Amino acid sequence: MSNLPAHCDPLRSHTSRDASEQSLKSKVKASSGPSQNEPAIICSTWTIGWQTPTLMIACYVLAIVLALVHLILFQFINGRAADGPTPIAPQTYISTASNILANAFGVALRASLGVAFCQYLWHLFRVQTMKVSTIELLFAIRSNPFQIFRMATLRATPTLCALALLMFLSQIATGFPPGAITIEKAPRTSYEMAIVPSFDASFMGNGSGSDANAFSLIKLKLDPTGTGGFESGDFIGGKDTNLINRLARQVLVAGEALTMPSPCGANCSYVVEFEGPYVECTNSSQTAVVVNSDGLQIYTGDWISPASAQLAQSLYNGTYTLAHLNTTTLTPISVNVLKSLPNSTTPTTYVTVQQDNTICSPGRAKYTLNHTYVNNVHSRNVTMEPVDRLIDLALQTHGGIVVVPGFTLNKTFAYGTQPANWSTNALNFYRDNNHMAILDAMMSWLAGSFNASLQYADADSPSTALSNSSYDLAWEESFISFTNGVSMSNGPQGNTVIDSTRFNQVFNQYTNAANPSFNISSDILNDYLLNMTMSIATAYGRWNTSANATVTTLINVYSFSQPLNLLIPYFLTLLLSLPFIILGSIALLNNGVSAMDGSFMQIITTSIGSSVLDKAAAGGCLGGNESMPEELKDLKIRFGEFLGRDDPGGIKRSGFGVEGEVRALQKGAKYGIARWL
Incomplete structure (x- = not known):
């Protein structure tokens, strides 16, 4: 039995197929084409799944929880002994725990922003045409902060540039919270x-x-x-x-x-x-x-x-x-x-x-x-x-x-x-x-x-x-x-x-x-x-x-003497990140499918189908940045539905193409390929 969704599996939806699909089915049966265990149609599924939105939201919530844990930890040890006979915890342990919480906060927040970045980036690929070199810069701005300030990236999408800049700055912000706790001398009373x-x-x-x-x-x-x-x-x-x-x-x-x-x-x-x-x-006083x-x-x-006195009062016996x-x-x-x-x-x-x-x-x-x-x-x-x-x-x-x-x-x-x-x-x-x-x-x-x-x-x-x-x-x-x-x-x-x-x-x-x-x-x-x-x-x-x-x-006691060192970095990064998380969620819903960050399969499945792009890319098949031809870098493409590429059974093709080759995707349409001999 086929494992494909109902709208892609001909065995599950045979009653709703049109005449061309019936013709295709008869040809498949009459020929020596695919076996009965091999589906005749391979197509993508319109679904966002649960992993991508869960990862984006869960990582953001985890960052909030880690910030609260960090705050609660400092509030708990505030005023407690740092050494002596009954310390609440050694200073090395508190310092290590503080650094771990701050770094974990940064990792969780950047993971959430990374997912939002990927969703919004692929949304841009669908709605606007960009040069291949610009697309390359957009993929690189998360690893190279200098690419953020290139005019090509700023003109293409200032929003993504701001998001990438926030991700870099959050790494600096997480360095401040551990400094909110200090060691001070405090009196302790005993009896x-x-x-x-x-x-x-x-x-x-x-x-x-x-x-x-x-x-x-x-x-x-x-x-x-x-x-x-x-x-x-x-x-x-x-x-x-x-x-x-x-x-x-x-x-x-x-x-x-x-x-x-x-x-x-x-x-x-x-x-x-x-x-x-x-x-x-x-006392007595007088004038003389x-x-x-x-x-x-x-x-x-x-x-x-x-x-x-005894000599003066020899008879005194008082x-x-x-x-x-x-x-x-x-x-x-x-x-x-x-x-x-x-x-x-x-x-x-x-x-x-x-x-x-x-x-x-x-x-x-x-x-x-x-x-x-x-x-x-x-x-x-x-x-x-x-x-x-x-x-x-x-x-x-x-x-x-x-x-x-x-x-x-x-x-x-x-x-x-x-x-x-x-x-x-x-x-x-x-x-x-x-x-x-x-x-x-x-x-x-x-x-x-x-x-x-x-x-x-x-x-x-x-x-x-x-x-x-x-x-x-x-x-x-x-x-x-x-x-x-x-x-x-x-x-x-x-x-x-x-x-x-x-x-x-x-x-x-x-x-x-x-x-x-x-x-x-x-x-x-x-x-x-x-x-x-x-x-x-x-x-x-x-x-x-x-x-x-x-x-x-x-x-020596722990003193939460600089609370702003913890509150301001955490509050600002979470507050500034929230609009981008919302933007990434909206982009995910509009796209209809979840974009995968750094996925090789996503690259190969979306970059084939255009003869113009295929020929231009062939000149840089060695893969090095220096070997890429200028024709490929200057080629303007976007992600969409190829025109005139409908396969039998209403299966459409999508991918990166130049203007005139692609149009906007139709949400809910079947995209994939029909296979036959």
């Missing part, structure tokens, strides 16, 4: 327990006399009677031999705590709470008149230590300590110059001053410190909640002994090594004794006085300045010299460092400190005490504690 410096005035190790003395900021002197206990200490140790006193001077002059290395990395934060010393101050002199004490600081800091500062307001006395030629100068008095009592407060490190630069946020004043450390017991059974070793003059029997009062004493040690160390450097006089406006002649009553109302410090710690001229007395601290407002402005201006406030005092406490915690390292640290680590 871990860190050992951080702190302060605990109550900590005494295992509670033995030996540990209690080791963790005390001031030496606990053993009870010389051996009854079991210790003396509170005198708080008058040498300033240059005790670490805590040296720290106090350093903190006062520097205005800040010792540098605290980060215990949790370059970027982290943690919160620590502890009880530390603080002072509660009362003083005589201007080189020895005028414009600052006076008195630190009444626990031992001094709850809280009498230790306190008492300061007085003088600020000039105006000056009056009176005539000299009868036996004197020097006028007397009186200065009206504002006298500020501050009295500060020691106490303890709960500090909450939020430490933050950014690139190892430390900052802190402090909140303070007062707890209570310090207890009376000047005990009225025999010899001022704090009784703690077991504090000494078997009632000998040695520290015990086993936990002692601490009472609540003894524990409170030990705690506040350490707080007082910090207070005493700092306040002792504020004790003393600072001498100055009202500076003259005219430095050439004081007498002239006095007679003119012209003054700059600021104190002037003179040069000083010390002999055995006693000032022999103007300036600081008693080794006070008050003029080199933040209490001296002029010094704090980093200007000439010759004109001091003192301001004593509880805020500055408590800030200094906190700095002092944290410096002790850092320097001694005795009271480390655990804190939940928030650690920020900089890691």
